[in-house]
Amino acid sequence: MKKFILLFLGLFLWLGLITGTAEAETVQERIDGQNRFEVAVNISKKYWGNGAETVIVTNHLAFADALSASPLAYYKDAPILLTRKDKLTSETLKELNRLNPKEVIIIGGEGSIAPNVVTQIKESKISNLHTISRISGKDRFAVSENIAMKLPPSSSIILANGLIFADALSIAPYASIHNIPILLTRSNDIPSSTLKLIKEKKVAGVTIVGGNASVSKEIEQLLPVKERIGGKDRYEVSANIAEKLFPESRQSFIATGITFADALSGSVIAAKSKGPVLLTRPNHAPDLIHSYLVSRQPEKITIFGGQASVNESVVYKPGKWEIDKKSSSIQGYADKPSYQTGDDVSLYISSEFGYGAEIYRMGYYKGEGAALKKSVGYFSALNQSTKKPNPENLDANWVKTGQFSIPEDWESGMYLIKLVDSRLNASYIPIVINSNTQNEIGIVIATNTYQAYNNWGGKSFYGYNSTNKEPSINLSYHRPYLEGNGAGQFFKYEYNFIRWMEKKGYRLNYYSNVDIAKGKLEVDNPKLLIIPGHDEYWTKETRDSIEELTKQNLNLANLNANVGYWQVRLEKDGANIVSYKAKADQDPYQKLSPANVTTQFRNSPVNRPENQLFGSMYRGIPDKTYPMVITNSSHWIYEGTGLKDGDEITGVIGGEVDRYDGEIAGVELISRSPVNLYGKKSVSDVVWWEKPYGTKVFSVGTFNWNWFLDPYGHTDVAAYNRNIELMTENALEELLK
Template sequence: MNIRREGLSGKLFRLFTLLFFTLLFWNWFISMPSAAGVSNERLAGKDRFEVAVNVSLKGWKDGADTVIVANYDTFADALAASPLAYQQDGPILLTQANILTAVTKQEINRLNPNKVIIVGGPASISDKVMSEIKTLVPKVERIGGKDRFEVALNISKRLENKKQAIVANGLKFPDALTIAPYAAQKGIPILLTLENRIPDSTLIALKETETTIVVGGEGSIHPSVYNQLKGKQRIGGKDRFEVASNIIRALEINPDRSYISTGLTFADALTGSVLAAKNGLPMLLTMPNKIPDSTRDIIIEKDINSFIVLGGKASVQDTVANLLTPVVNSHSIEGYSDKISFYPGETIQLKVHTPKKLFSVGFVRHGKEDKTYYQSGNISGTPQDYFADSYREGAHWKTNFSYKIPASWPSGMFSAKLSDGNNDYHITFIVKDNTPQKNDIAVLSSTNTWQAYNSWGGKSLYTSEVLNGVRQYNEVVSLARPNLEAGPIGAVGHLAKGEKHILKWLEKNNYNYNIFTDYDFNNNPSLINSYKTVIISTHSEYWSTAMYNGLKNYLNRGGNLLYLSGNGVYWKVALKGNQIEAKKDGGYHTFTSEKGGNFYKIGMPETSMIGVGYRSTGFSVSAPYKVMNNTHWIFSNTGIKNGDLIGRTGLNTVNGTNGGASGWETDQVDQFTPKNYVLLARGINLIGKGADMIYYDHSGGGGVFSTGSITFGGSLAVDAQLSKIVSNVLKRFGH
């Protein structure tokens, strides 16, 4: 029991202090962000002094016998203080170097300690401040040293565990702070080093050590330092956020709750680390305005479902604090792959959510027939939750199943068919050929459009709201999430289902092709240069500048193009990592600083290359084309006459109509179409405008055939006349 005598003035001061902190605590409490169904807290304050005080209020509401005081700004001396504070069962408070901060003074009085330990020499906390603290507390002592390394040594002397040590870079603070809760709980001293040299003070502290945990990658602690240590284990990562996550993994911590602090400033994590240790919880780091990927990964992996946020809204914004707790996934079986395309020999990783304990996987190729190439059952499954912004940041699920794609698998559209016995789900992906032949046809799969229409996680690129009379669209989506829209099963569709019709036609007519994705093309625009002919398939709406320039260069080099698509090369996007960004308001991309919007509105008309373009002519019912120029070689051996209707039926149903090669969304020529184009046929659509089917010889030496319709592939699959027309084009192009 801590009993001290005090006079009337002391009692009045203590009453004033109690009232002050009651108001401070209430202001903190009502400022906490709320999230439905979760118990997240925020320990905030207008500055780091108040944050430290609120941490103290939370963890030591009945007072403390010992208090640690450190400098609020140059707190390197205090990096090693958490284990000592935990051992003494006291909070860490912060002060200025030459002035005892008012809220800190008041909190010392509220805590009513017998002892204050000042961490750091007089340059960190002056003798003047020490003297003022002595007027409040019976015993005040200083743990100092000539530098932070010696301070850490002197702190370690106060700890009982001499056989273990944690070593962190003394000039890079986050690693020491994120390991601090674990170190404190275990009574392990935190010792500091330089990147390439162990200071003498630390060498002294390490003399009795038998095992060492090194925190930080080789950029923080060089192998030359690491190799000098006894019984060593390194916990590293590509950055401070991943290091914090890997601490939880490596030390096999399995919390359902965690503290979290900004990874850009460190005072909040310092003072909060002791409370985290007191509660047996780890420390994670975040950006102020975004949850880093590595932090998301560990939250999902360890099923951490509630948090104590350290710091005010400038340190961790409410938008971040409210996103920390994942959404409980109530869906049936679903999943996604780590990439959208693979070469044979690469390993596909499937990330599967299933409420059931077991599921099966079958790999199916979708060509002229749906053929299963591999089947596996009795795979362990688990539910996997997701964040409320997973539509743009990805689901961050664990891998449940991996498979190395055999060298014998041909290029094509595949899907991983997931089944739990009651429900099936297809994850569509592409297998590419890494040894293309010049005579092969390259097929561009419109995977950017697949994701644009994907609303899994809450939003697609079509999700919008009206603010101040202006419609604003969601601007970013992620590839790393389930995509039911891209399922390949069924005939009717404008994404993978629609593209499957063209692939099936190619295989039935014995054309060799290699398929790849928008993502591949964006990352390697010269990829298509290995092929005589490129086919743009079905609904290739979302293109990047790299793709646009890649196609332009390909045509200038003499390449041939079949544009069997509608509404293509329409919205300009930027790709970064697993994200796609579209600025439909015409603003500038945050990923690239380029202007966004429609290509034709920013001086890059798609019609100058593919000959036709979509100009919002309406979501039209499908219809046949009317032939305009039957003497063109494209109609050779078809028996088609001018005025004939071709492509009367098809597999795509649009607005209740059954098929028709011109439909869904349709493209027309404009003033930028090359002047030597030939109008072959035009859709007779009753709503909007019909698609223009054209051909022109490109100045680069190749040819361009464009159909300008999303539903063309669905008719090509069943219409003999269209089949002969496309065969004539491919024959002209050397196939």
């Protein structure tokens, strides 16, 4: 059975990705108290606010008597309150008076709940109270039999170990919903009276809860067993019960698996809500519990008990795309940086613990920042981090852990696959999805630059973050990103602009660098291509494509700096990037094909400076952040701003900057801002260029522009600025004409 459940969960993971719509963030609540008595009282107050005709009272320590009580409580629509053996607590007594029941049922004999408690209830003078009854027996097994006799006739029973409380509590909501009695047994010896009751009731189907160690095969052979729901421990049993018996549930209840009281008190309301009770350790959720929550994406999670019972950090709240706890213990990558709708995506994931995954489309979404497209699990732990990457290109060489197909109706966009393990460690796998919808605007995601700076495995294209200060000349896409919790450089620049664009209602098609190198722009033929990120590394094919299209009908918006600076080559169908950079003289293409040498585009033998495409081009790294200085306020791009020459917008110029040096005719300076570059005075330029072919270019020449459209993640250095927004809107309006 265990293997079946795990297989089912695995199939659910991958098949579940094929369908499904966006899901909302899970609502989470906690019902707690200073102690277990208060927890029970607070559950009662919340769900029996108008009182109850029946109340069940059970001992807070004698769990054996109480194990079978939930179906009766559900049948009677009665809250379960807890008492000490010989005295009601003040909070319990007060709640009894508030509930004002006609009937109080005591569960357990006088050794469990003393006559003093009955006397205390009588003396409380509950105005509506007519009956105080007791269900007892010579032992816990007899108590369960006597409770069963109070339930409506049933052809089914549930059998659980009477010495291990957790299994009975996990099955209690299901048993309650269907009025199925819970009978108790020893692991290897079922009481004769229990066997007799099963025969007298003509039970046709017995569900055994727990593995063979809890209820032996010998006992199973004595009964008309319909099924067994087991697991390696109480937590796995509760997860398997939830998965098998609550397939449609959109609500889950969480309680500690160490003590019984909270789960007992909450089992009735779990049944009323048609949801399972999941058991957890106080300080971390077991793998299958965590993965159930990730895969099921419940609309609501209710925690029973205080922080000592279930710590706030234990239960993962699905639907939140942001990462709270970064860790290298879970990482992954996809087989490609980008896909078409309908494509298969292969994933390569390493995790020290079991985990689930959530897939988000990034955007604005009323300020939420992303839409959950699908939430899935379960993956078993598979730690691949000890494998040595390929020394030639840093390929991780991990085995494939899964595959899914992208639904045809998913929008083009930047998607983050969020991996979350049972210790709440998390990371992203980014993928670009391009659709066949032909939108006017294309957005470039600078995936080549992500990899150029990525030093996973010890190497990047830069000495400063490579082992022995020696950069690689060959990097693989088949490795996780270390930046951005696995998202690469996405959150640095592109995400801010995407949030703003989608907030404004623009319809976009998204392209990775690999898409453009493979000719996707020629197929889609957008009116405007926007480069919001630090898109520093281009192939010859990318430059050829964009340059040729701008001679026809493609306009450009370069909302960053240092774009198209290094020429690289893509190999292995786009899975590898080659860049000799400072070692360009060693590039074998010096002789084979000089036009493809991996050097700066402006350098020989390539000789294609970036300003031929953008009007301005990269000049350096300023020593600090500078204000943008308005120098051409009469230009139409400032319409609506009220800005005047000499006005400044603090913080806009920084990171790296572009400058126009007059080499290209027809380029208009929008803004010229003084900066210091390497100890010398210089400027950073915002330019507009109407090319001789009739196409147009807007280039801002700074890293920081997009942060002033939407400052998410950069509020320490930037804030929304209406004038930057107006300038961007004016430019886009002209570029889309």
